[in-house]
Amino acid sequence: MAIFLQLAGTGLVLVSLVDIFLTVLHPRSESNLLSIPVAQVVWYLFRAGAQGPLKRRDRMLSYGGPTIIVTLIGVWVLLLLLGFALIVWPGLGGGIQAQQGETPTDFVTALYYTGFSLATLGTGDLVPQGATYRLLMILKSLLGFSVFTLVLSYVLSVYNALTCRNTFALSLHHRSADTANSANLLAHLAAGNDTRSLQQNTASIAQNLMQLLELNNSYPLLLYFRYRQTYYALPRVIYLAIDTATLVKTALDQDHYSSVIQAAGTAELWCGGLHLLEEVDQAIASNSGGLPKEPQEPLWREHYYRALETLKDCGIHTTQNPAGGANAYVSMRRKWAPQLHKLIRYMAYKPNHIFQ
Incomplete structure (x- = not known):
């Protein structure tokens, strides 16, 4: 029985440490053990509980991202606590003795002893007697300190990445005259029919999009930070970037703007937008749905002709x-469009809040 408990505890500890390693030290969207499933479950609960008026629903959903971070940290700590408690539980009353009186041998005492060690507070009123449990206490203290440091650095990195994403979102919002209209954005970028200026502006947006792509790949939990202000919405950022690239390739005069259409910045904007949608799609539950059932192509054509008139x-x-x-x-x-609509639905937005 003791061996079974210790093996189970070792497994829990390893699961926690592996997920911390993959999430913090090897931050890629495809390498995770618990972080994405935990995020999906918490986000599902938030979406299920976000009912009522739009403002109230958006306010509740805005707490989803921070709650996911706290929950994930709690899962890591809980797994370490339970795992080490299972490892030391058989040693209570033998390799681990109380300083005074009889040593309790219940599981709560094992949790208490483990918590002291992981929090680097010492051993409390329980003291390891043998070399094995003394070394185990040192290991728990080192892991506790290391996990605390890694988690703190991870949280800071996530919020720095979030600031970069929000800055890019605000830039696109104001460049499009505080709208979600990609035609307005392109009109400002191409003002004066200056091909060089348009090429530079397109390259600048593409560079910011590449940074967003890498940030999202490194910190996939960024997806779940959903603000009440829709101009911060990740689907809107992706839409403005990729639809602008689509309009550059199809709506501008092919002769006058040939250098822009063939430019590396335009290619980055188009391919980078598709790449970002693919990365995000990997973190989305498979049953999120795609395009609405009603025909979309007539609406796309209408949007295209309105964009021509705006330009x-x-x-x-x-x-x-x-x-x-x-x-x-x-x-x-x-x-x-299908992947974008899937993202919009998953993040509980309405399409008319994302694009015009």
């Missing part, structure tokens, strides 16, 4: 073949 009103040279451009736009949008 023309701003004096931007647009394509000389609007019908062909609309077909190309619809064809390109099919490549990213």
Whole structure:
């Protein structure tokens, strides 16, 4: 029985340490053991409990990200605490003795003794007697201190990454004249029909998108930080970036803007947006759904023609073949719209809050 308990405890400790290693020291979206499942469960509970008026629902969902971080840390600590408690439990009254009186041998005492060691508070009123339990106490103290330091650095890194994401979101929001309209964004980027300025602006947005892609890959829990202000929404950031690239390729005059259409920045914006959607899709539950059942292509064409009018009103040279451009736009949008709608639904947004 004692061996079984200690093996089970060792397994719990290893699970916790492996997940801490994968989440903190090897931060990639594809390498995790507990972090993504824990995040999905907590987010599901928040979505299920977020009922009532829109403002109240958005306010409740805005606490989802911080709660996931706290829950994940709690799971790590709980696994370490339970695991080491199972390891030392058979040693109570033998290899571990009370300084005064009879040594309790219940599991709560094992938790108490383990908690003292993991918190680096010492041994309390229980003292290890043999070399094995003394070395185990040192190991628990070292792990407790290391886990505390790693968790603190991870939390700081997550919030630094979140600040970078929010800064990029605000930049796109204000560049699009405080709207979710990619045509407005492109009109400002291409103001004056200056191809060099448009190329530089596109490259700048693409660089920020590449940074966001890497941050999301390193810290996939960023996905679950959902603010009440929709201009911070990750789906809106992705939409503005990737739809702008789609309009550059299909709505602008092919001759005047050929250097921009073929530029590396435009390719980064397009491919990076698709890549980011693929990365996010891996962290989303498979039953989140895709496009709505109603036909979407007529709405896409309507959006495209409205974008052409917006660009023309701003004096931007647009394509000389609007019908062909609309077909190309619809064809390109099919490549990213299903994943974007899946993300919008998973994050409990309404489509009209994300794009116009």
